[in-house]
Amino acid sequence: MSNWIVVPAILPAMTAALLILALRHDLARQRIVSVAATAALLAITIGLFVLANDGQPRAYRLGNWPAPFGIVLVLDGLSATMLVLTSALAFLVLLYAVKGWDAQGRHFHALFQFQLLGINGAFLTGDLFNLFVFFEVMLIASYGLMLHGGGAPRLKAGFQYVAINLVASTLFLFAVGLIYAVTGTLNMADLAGKVAQVAAADQALLKSGALMLLIVFAIKAALVPLHWWLPATYASTSAPSAALFMIMTKVGAYSILRVYALIFGTEAGALAQLANPWILPAAIVSLVFGSVGMLASRTLRDLVCFWVVASMGTLLIALGTFDLAGVTAALYYLIHSTLTGAALFLLADLVAERRAQWLDRLIPAREIQRATLIGGLFFLAAIAAVGMPPLSGFIGKLMVLEALRGAPGWPLIWFAILGTSLLMIVGFARAGSTLFWKSRDANNVMEEPDRRSLLPIMVVGLLLAGTAGLSVAAGSAVRSLEGIARQALDPDPYVRAVLGADARIRAAGR
Amino acid sequence: MEVLVASATGVLVAVGVYLLLRGQTFPVIVGLTFLSYAANVFLFAIGRLAINRPPIISPDAAGYTDPLPQALVLTAIVISFGMTALIMVLALRGFLETGSDRVDLDTLDDAQAPREKPDPVRVGSPA
Known part of the structure; x- marks a missing residue:
């Protein structure tokens, strides 16, 4: 059964190869294969999530090489949750994209599958260097997706996006090199044991490596002051790509949790809880900065981009505590913000394609078709995004507040979270009222775009239904996430799953 | 030898960072290349510096050097090579489409520029 762990990495790779080699010129078949593969x-x-639900991490050794020498993939509750979230988001985004976006450039579906390969691999890998490799796979595909459709602004923003990520990759290599030079291993489970035993003279080197790694993950997670690439990139890319990229900032958050809970967690001796003093202040600044940016936005997409920065701030405020309540809240908020952010990016596109030359700019224009439906969905998405009841953003923010009660400086943190919520309400209210209510000419309605399908609107509805479901089933979701958070914060079962069983294999082989 | 390798890596990083902070695309790409060279040299050195030692088992070897950094550096070279090619094409396309090789986005007035599906007929000032 544990052989299935490798499938989330293999399946998109095979699908992408098939798409690019056999179905290069046939968009209709590409769509069928891509949607079918993503559904599979x-x-x-989901099967892997059920498998991981027993609280036991499982390791898959590629080529059956014993860890820590071979490559391992590890499935635990955290990675299984992220995998389900990724594939559910990918499936919905793909349904949105097949209504026309994928025809605007070549190889959309192949790039999409490669992107899934990189993301799934990053969630599964149990090895720092393979994390680098999967990051690169994810990024190369994301460059292609980001540029999908072309156009000068997209190329300009794309250059910045590629350049900042190349710098991040180089930093990643330096960090990995420092960690390997000191410990002699890059297997995360092996590192978890060895970090505590590093000689005092080498600790400074290891600490530099670990903090450089934090910079890399902070760039991915768009933590202020390393967030500048995000609004430019997400605002200029196509809507399905931006919606899928919602999971990419979460890869950064996941990596922070994985590395700084497993390797540099409570049992890391002198380097224990290395990241804690850095994450919280940066996360608070991200939250404030993102919310202020929302007020300054001139288009709906910019607004959503800055909301993404702010939501990553909220997420990392909770994550940065590295305790059970904090990580549970962070995971809940992570799922919520991924779904809501994707819905908002797709809504921005639905609005833009109905407003002709006004696009999604926040200026009054003629009334759009289906204004009630799209406006209603925007209203729901905005409620979820700012954290008003009854949708999951409210419960998520409540959990974050609850997790931080009693932490040092908690009144300031509460003030930041609640104050920025007000700014977010103002930002979304301004955008919504301009786009849907301030019509220039009430009798002259915009024409409905050519694609008369309801599918794109249904996709947005499904994403929002996800956040609604998350708040209806909040009790069981939180209980489940609490178990996952407990598992993520406890390195021992993970280390045993990777190294322990393997020691038995070696003994038996002799 | 250690001093030489260490200072060479440092110089490569310094040159790379300086060029990276320039405003045109080409110096930025050269800077990125310098940075990735520095990373490669650095990765190569993390298995400790040794001369005339094989990385794979051989009967007449006096000692071995760590083979893993060499594998890592090979991966890193392949990836950075591919990335450099991509960003090169990107810079060139950007230059050909906008007529400017500035890195910053200010050359485009984003309030007026086409945000989506550039269509010369539909794009214009919202009159």
């Missing part, structure tokens, strides 16, 4: 991926990741 969703089913498999």
